[in-house]
Each structure stands twice: as structure tokens, then as C-alpha cells.
Amino acid sequence: MLTRLNRLPMLAYYVATIALGFALWSILARLVGNGLLPPPETVARAFRSEYERGAFIDDIVASVRRVTLGFVIGVTAAIPFGFAMGWYRWGRGLLEPWVQFFRTIPALALIPLYVIAFGIGEFPKVLVISVATFLPTVVATYQGVLDVDGTLINAARVLGANDGTIFRRVVVPSSLPFILVGARISLGAAWGTLVAAELIAASSGLGYLVQRSALYFEVPSIFVAIITIGFIGLAMDRAVALVHRKATHWQERR
Numbered sequence: 603m604l605t606r607l608n609r610l611p612m613l614a615y616y617v618a619t620i621a622l623g624f625a626l627w628s629i630l631a632r633l634v635g636n637g638l639l640p641p642p643e644t645v646a647r648a649f650r651s652e653y654e655r656g657a658f659i660d661d662i663v664a665s666v667r668r669v670t671l672g673f674v675i676g677v678t679a680a681i682p683f684g685f686a687m688g689w690y691r692w693g694r695g696l697l698e699p700w701v702q703f704f705r706t707i708p709a710l711a712l713i714p715l716y717v718i719a720f721g722i723g724e725f726p727k728v729l730v731i732s733v734a735t736f737l738p739t740v741v742a743t744y745q746g747v748l749d750v751d752g753t754l755i756n757a758a759r760v761l762g763a764n765d766g767t768i769f770r771r772v773v774v775p776s777s778l779p780f781i782l783v784g785a786r787i788s789l790g791a792a793w794g795t796l797v798a799a800e801l802i803a804a805s806s807g808l809g810y811l812v813q814r815s816a817l818y819f820e821v822p823s824i825f826v827a828i829i830t831i832g833f834i835g836l837a838m839d840r841a842v843a844l845v846h847r848k849a850t851h852w853q854e855r856r
Contacts, residue, residue: 640822645829648822657806658826665796665807666834668724672731673792677785680736684743684781689769701740709734709791710798717802727799734795735788742784746777782846786839793835 624642631641640648652658686693687701709730716726750773758768800809808827815823
């Protein structure tokens with residue numbers, strides 16, 4: 603029986619677990635019965651209502667644009683910092699203390715400062731997402747460089763490779779799995795930070811939808827925003843995971 607289950611395609615597991623989740627949600631909603639946990643059919647009607655209001659799609663586009671832009675900026679900036687820290691002794695000495703210092707400060711704590719400095723436009727939201735995605739990716743890249751097998755580096759040196767060749771042909775490929783795992787972690791941080799930023803200072807976005815719905819006690823609409831964020835985040839994570847599999851196809855997998 604277990605052997606047959608292992609042979610099922612991954613999509614079948616995804617469909618089964620989502621269906622089970624909705625079934626449990628429906629049961630719990632009826633057991634609670636106080637309006638704080640609306641059943642799936644009520645939330646489905648709220649989806650339609652939000653769509654008919656005309657701003658729902660705009661809120662989705664605004665949030666996805668902010669997350670994507672902040673994520674790309676943060677990860678792109680983090681990779682060279684991580685390589686510098688892992689490959690060069692001077693990079694480790696100069697950069698690691700600052701990275702570890704700012705890593706202990708929640709990105710959400712910086713949102714009020716960004717709002718005071720830059721207002722409530724797009725720039726502070728993208729900036730706080732960039733910071734939130736930058737730090738995990740830096741640490742992942744740094745650790746990836748440190749964990750490169752020394753035997754591979756020594757073998758490359760014996761074959762006459764210089765430092766530049768070793769970095770390009772050994773260090774970068776060996777570090778890539780760590781970088782992509784860091785990117786997946788950063789993607790979750792990006793969504794969490796975005797929603798918090800939109801709760802504090804925004805006039806659009808899914809976080810703003812949560813705030814507006816809470817103000818008028820529209821609990822089903824809160825669930826609409828939460829579910830939408832979850833499914834979009836899942837889709838984006840699957841996309842990064844696909845890149846991970848394609849870029850590290852040489853790794854053994856179970």
C-alpha cells in the first residue's frame with residue numbers, strides 16, 4: 603500500500619491535502635459557529651463580492667508587484683555580499699558583523715522609520731521587503747560558500763586552476779543550492795513584511811484589504827485576503843522550487 607502511495611504524482615498529494623484542509627475547515631466552522639471562522643461557502647461568496655467591487659484585482663496586482671520587485675532587488679543584492687563574506691577573509695571581517703547585527707532587528711521595526719522618511723508611497727514598501735529578503739539570502743549564500751567541499755578546491759588547484767576559475771567552476775555551483783533555499787525563505791519573509799507594511803501605510807494591496815475588512819468587521823473578506831496571499835505565495839514558492847530543481851539537477855534527490 604505504501605509503495606503504491608509513493609508512486610502517485612506529487613500533484614495528487616497537493617490536491618488531496620488541499621481537499622482535506624477545506625473539509626476540516628468546513629467542519630470546524632460549524633463547530634465554532636461564532637462568526638469568527640466563516641465556512642468555505644461564505645468565503646466563496648465574499649470572493650465574488652470583493653471581485654464585483656472592482657478593486658480586488660488591483661489589490662492583488664499591487665501586492666504581487668511590490669513583493670516581486672522587493673524580492674528581486676533583495677536577492678540580487680544579497681548574492682555578491684554573501685560571496686564576498688564567504689570567499690574573502692576581509693569580506694567576512696568587514697561585512698559579517700553588520701549582517702548579523704541587522705539580522706536580529708525585525709524588518710517590521712523599520713517600517714515606521716521608512717514611513718517618516720519616505721512617506722506612504724511605493725518606495726518604502728519595496729525597501730522594507732528588499733531588506734527582509736536581503737538578510738536571509740546573504741546568510742544562505744555565505745554558508746554555501748563555507749560548506750564547499752575542500753577536496754574539490756584542492757583538486758582544482760592540483761589541476762592548475764587559479765582562484766577565479768575555482769570560484770566560477772567550483773564555488774558558485776556548489777553554493778547554488780544554498781542560495782536557492784535562502785531565496786525560498788526570503789520569499790516567505792517578503793510576503794509577511796509586505797502585509798505588515800500595507801497594514802500600516804497603504805491605500806491598496808491585500809494587506810490593506812485585511813485592514814479595511816477588519817475595520818468594518820467583514821470577517822469573510824479577511825479570509826479572502828489571507829487565502830489569496832497563501833495561494834499566490836504557494837505559486838511563487840513552487841516557481842522558485844522549479845528553478846531550484848532545474849539549476850541543481852546534478853544533486854541526488856529522493
